[in-house]
Amino acid sequence: MRLIIALIVFSFAFLHVKAQSTVERFKKAIIEKEYVEALSLTSQVINENPNSLELLDLAADVYVEMEYHAEALKVLQAALEIESNNVTFTRKYALALANTSKFTEAVNIMNKLFKKKGMDKNPDNLIALANIYLKADSLAQAEYTLLKARESDDKRAEIFTGLGDLYYAKKVYELAKDNYESAILLNKELLEPRIKLASSYYRLGNMEMDQTLSQEYFRRSLNEWNYITKVDPKNATAFYEQGKIFFLASKFLEAGSSFNRYALLRPEGWLGRWYCAQAWYKSKRFDSAVVHLEAVRNKIDTITVQANEMLAHTYFETKKYKESSDLYGTLTKIDQANYERYGYAAFFAKDTNTAVRAFYSAIEGPDKKCNTMFRFANLLMSMKKYDEAINVFSKRINMCEDTNSVKSIYYIGNCLYSSAKHDSAIIVFKDYLTKEINSIPARISMYNSFNAIKKSDAGKQYLTEAYQIYSKSILENPNNASTKKEGESVLDALCRINLESKEFASVIKYAKEWSDINKNSATPYVYLGFAYQSQNDSQNACKNYNEALKLDPSNVAASKNKKALLCK
Numbered sequence: 001m002r003l004i005i006a007l008i009v010f011s012f013a014f015l016h017v018k019a020q021s022t023v024e025r026f027k028k029a030i031i032e033k034e035y036v037e038a039l040s041l042t043s044q045v046i047n048e049n050p051n052s053l054e055l056l057d058l059a060a061d062v063y064v065e066m067e068y069h070a071e072a073l074k075v076l077q078a079a080l081e082i083e084s085n086n087v088t089f090t091r092k093y094a095l096a097l098a099n100t101s102k103f104t105e106a107v108n109i110m111n112k113l114f115k116k117k118g119m120d121k122n123p124d125n126l127i128a129l130a131n132i133y134l135k136a137d138s139l140a141q142a143e144y145t146l147l148k149a150r151e152s153d154d155k156r157a158e159i160f161t162g163l164g165d166l167y168y169a170k171k172v173y174e175l176a177k178d179n180y181e182s183a184i185l186l187n188k189e190l191l192e193p194r195i196k197l198a199s200s201y202y203r204l205g206n207m208e209m210d211q212t213l214s215q216e217y218f219r220r221s222l223n224e225w226n227y228i229t230k231v232d233p234k235n236a237t238a239f240y241e242q243g244k245i246f247f248l249a250s251k252f253l254e255a256g257s258s259f260n261r262y263a264l265l266r267p268e269g270w271l272g273r274w275y276c277a278q279a280w281y282k283s284k285r286f287d288s289a290v291v292h293l294e295a296v297r298n299k300i301d302t303i304t305v306q307a308n309e310m311l312a313h314t315y316f317e318t319k320k321y322k323e324s325s326d327l328y329g330t331l332t333k334i335d336q337a338n339y340e341r342y343g344y345a346a347f348f349a350k351d352t353n354t355a356v357r358a359f360y361s362a363i364e365g366p367d368k369k370c371n372t373m374f375r376f377a378n379l380l381m382s383m384k385k386y387d388e389a390i391n392v393f394s395k396r397i398n399m400c401e402d403t404n405s406v407k408s409i410y411y412i413g414n415c416l417y418s419s420a421k422h423d424s425a426i427i428v429f430k431d432y433l434t435k436e437i438n439s440i441p442a443r444i445s446m447y448n449s450f451n452a453i454k455k456s457d458a459g460k461q462y463l464t465e466a467y468q469i470y471s472k473s474i475l476e477n478p479n480n481a482s483t484k485k486e487g488e489s490v491l492d493a494l495c496r497i498n499l500e501s502k503e504f505a506s507v508i509k510y511a512k513e514w515s516d517i518n519k520n521s522a523t524p525y526v527y528l529g530f531a532y533q534s535q536n537d538s539q540n541a542c543k544n545y546n547e548a549l550k551l552d553p554s555n556v557a558a559s560k561n562k563k564a565l566l567c568k
Contacts, residue, residue, distance in 0.1 A: 022048065023055065030058060033234040036267060038062045046075065053079055053086070060092060065236075067269065069099035087113065091128040103136035123153040130162045134169065142166050157187035164196055173203040191228055195238050198224035202245045221245075236265040240272050247279055255279035256288065263292065270299040274307070281310050286317040305331070309338065316341050321348035329354070336365040340372045343379075352383060363392070370400035377411065386415040406435050410442055417445060422452045440466045440486040444493055456497065463497070466490045474517070484517045491517075495527040499534075507531040522552035529561060542567030 026045045029038035042059045049055045056079040063072035076093040080086065090113055097106035110129045114120035126149035133142035146162045153159070164179035180197035183190060198221045205217030228238045243258030259276030266272060277292035293314060297307035308327060315324035324345035328334065334342060343358035359376040363369050373396040380389035393408040393415070413428035426449045432442050443466035450459025470487040477483060491514040498506040508531045514524035525548035533541035542565055548558040 026055075027058070030062065033232075035062060035065050035236075035265070039066050039068070046078075050078070051082060053082060053089075056082075057089070057092075060096070064096070064099070066266065069096060072096045073100055087119070087122075087125070091125060094132060095128055098132040098135040103132065103138075106132045107136075121152050123149045123156050123159065126152065127156070127158050127162055130166075134162070134165055137169070139166060139169060155186060157183040157190055157193065159183075160186065161190070161193045161196070164193060164200070168196060168200060171203075173200045173207070176200045177204065191232055191235060191238070194224050194228050195235075195241050198228065199241055199245060202249075206249075234265060236262050236269065236272075239265065240269070243272070243275055243279070247275055250282075252279045252283040253285075256283055256285060260288070267295075270296050274300060274303055277307070277310070281314065284317075286314045290314045290318060305333075309334075312345075313338065313341060316345050319348075321345045325349045325351060325354060328358070334361070336362050336367055336369055336372070339365070340369070340375075343376070347379065356380070356383075356385075356388075363395070368399055370396060370402065370404065373400070374404045374408065377408065381411060381415055381418075384418070386419045390415050406432070409435070410439070410445075413442070413445060413449075417449055417452070420452075422449045425449045438469050440469055440490060443469075444489050447493060447497075451497075460497070463490065463493055467494060487517055488514060488521070492523065495524070499527065499530060502534070504531040504534050520551060522548040522555050522558065525551070526555065526558050529558060533561060533565065538565050538567075541565060 022041060022044055026038055026041040029035070029041065039062055042062050045055055046059050056075050060072045060075045060079070063069070063075060073093070073096040076089055076096050079089045080093055083089065090109065094106040094109040094113075097103075097109065107129070110125065110132065113125060119125055126145050130142045130145040130149065133139070133145060142162070143166055146159060146166060149156070149159045150163075160179045160183035164176045164183065167173070167175035167179060177197060177200040180193040180200060183193035184197065201217045201221035201224065205214045205221060208214040208217060225238070225242050228235060229242075232238065239258045239262040243255045243262060246252070246255035246258055256276060256279035259272055259279055262269060262272045263276050273292045273296045277289050277296060280286070280289035280292065290311065293307055293311040297304055297311060309331060312324050312327040312331065315321075315327060321344075325342065328338065328342035328345060331338075339358050339362035343355045343362060346352070346358055347355035359372070359379065363373045363376060373392055377389045377392035377396065380386075380392060390412050393412050397405045397408050409428060409432045413425045413432060416422075416425035416428060426446065429442050429446045429449065433439060433446075436442060443462040446462040447456070447459035447466075450456060450462075467490050470483065470490050473480065473483045474487060491510045494510045495507050495514070498504075498510065507527055511524040511527040511531065514521070515528075518524075525544045528544040529541045529548065532538075532544060542562065545558040545562040545565075545567060548555050549562070552558070
């Protein structure tokens with residue numbers, strides 16, 4: 001029996017210690033301004049201590065700080081049920097009603113309070129009523145109430161802070177500044193008027209025509225922010241207001257940093273996080289933007305569409321192509337620029353059907369999308385959709401006049417060649433050469449087209465011309481990488497046709513020239529090996545096959561012929 005009683009006593013003691021521990025943690029979090037932690041404990045503290053006015057009061061403060069105004073209202077209502085005549089709770093309850101846009105009810109409660117003896121002259125009551133009027137945007141009533149409060153006590157900093165808020169709301173920033181400065185003179189410990197003063201200085205700096213005075217206001221604003229964040233680095237409001245100022249000034253990197261600090265202090269401060277997402281997005285810090293966009297997009301109804309569009313773009317920029325494509329697919333309205341991005345996202349996500357549909361939408365809008373059409377046509381060509389590519393290239397030629405329209409003619413020729421429409425390809429390449437008279441690739445394509453219809457002799461003149469253009473260009477600019485690349489194409493074609501016609505001396509000539517311009521390519525050495533082997537010069541054939549295998553150990557032709565010749 002004693003053992004059972006002891007266990008019961010121990011259990012009650014344990015629960016009491018646990019409850020104390022929760023309360024102490026709650027109070028400690030408030031003192032240290034760790035409001036996220038305090039919020040996580042608030043519900044438990046209230047449930048375990050439903051009749052503690054002290055804890056109900058602290059809980060209401062936490063809810064207000066974290067902008068859980070409906071919850072604050074419930075807690076204050078519970079406190080008033082315990083002590084209905086408590087003036088402090090009545091004021092806080094009225095302000096909580098105003099925070100939930102119940103302005104008429106809030107004013108009525110304050111008016112009932114004023115009917116009690118002496119309450120209508122109490123500065124705290126007048127300040128509370130003025131704040132309710134300010135929240136309701138009833139500025140005339142707010143001004144009257146604040147001036148009445150100042151008559152009662154002209155040494156209260158909160159009254160001057162309220163007057164500052166009044167004139168700030170009226171956009172009379174000079175008077176706002178004066179009243180905030182007066183509030184600070186009366187109580188240097190208050191940070192709220194400093195936050196508002198910093199904002200007022202910034203507004204005045206923007207409005208001031210005199211450059212020297214404007215810079216002075218900006219300097220004062222910055223000094224106030226530096227002071228606030230140094231004295232109270234956990235002041236979420238300060239970082240929020242600072243972020244707004246930077247955002248309005250289009251200083252998006254600075255705004256992103258300020259709002260990011262705010263988000264760390266207020267993870268569920270959705271409006272601040274929306275500003276943060278926009279600031280990072282506008283400064284192209286997409287990795288940072290994506291975190292806030294994912295968090296906020298379904299929290300504020302009015303921004304969901306815009307946030308999803310930004311997030312789809314952000315996924316694209318961070319190479320999350322499937323997520324980008326999937327999200328674009330849910331949007332009901334997409335502009336042409338986003339359709340293009342949607343197309344690439346789907347393409348990189350290996351959803352080519354969706355990619356093609358998106359690109360068609362991108363080019364069929366009201367705006368000319370010359371670059372989009374060019375890229376899309378090239379994409380279709382890479383997908384071997386040659387007829388579709390020709391249609392898009394042709395549309396671009398009709399709509400746009402630039403160098404890419406000329407290139408489009410060449411690509412149409414390539415599409416026709418790849419579709420085995422060689423006669424048509426020849427006509428298009430000839431047209432292209434009238435516009436790009438020194439084009440080496442078009443001349444090679446002309447030869448290939450003639451060769452495909454068994455008219456290689458007719459095509460040889462184009463290879464000869466291509467070689468002449470290359471030779472002249474390489475002499476004028478021997479280090480030009482583009483010329484060298486085109487030269488390799490010409491020399492490759494010349495080696496091939498001369499090998500086929502058994503003109504081995506010419507193969508050797510062109511292959512050696514090729515090896516001089518690209519010492520890392522195995523192909524010219526393979527051609528040299530073929531030419532020497534065909535002339536029964538095994539020694540030089542082996543030498544060149546070995547050289548080819550040094551550069552490309554997996555080269556099948558060189559390896560096979562080396563074995564056939566029993567090369568060392």
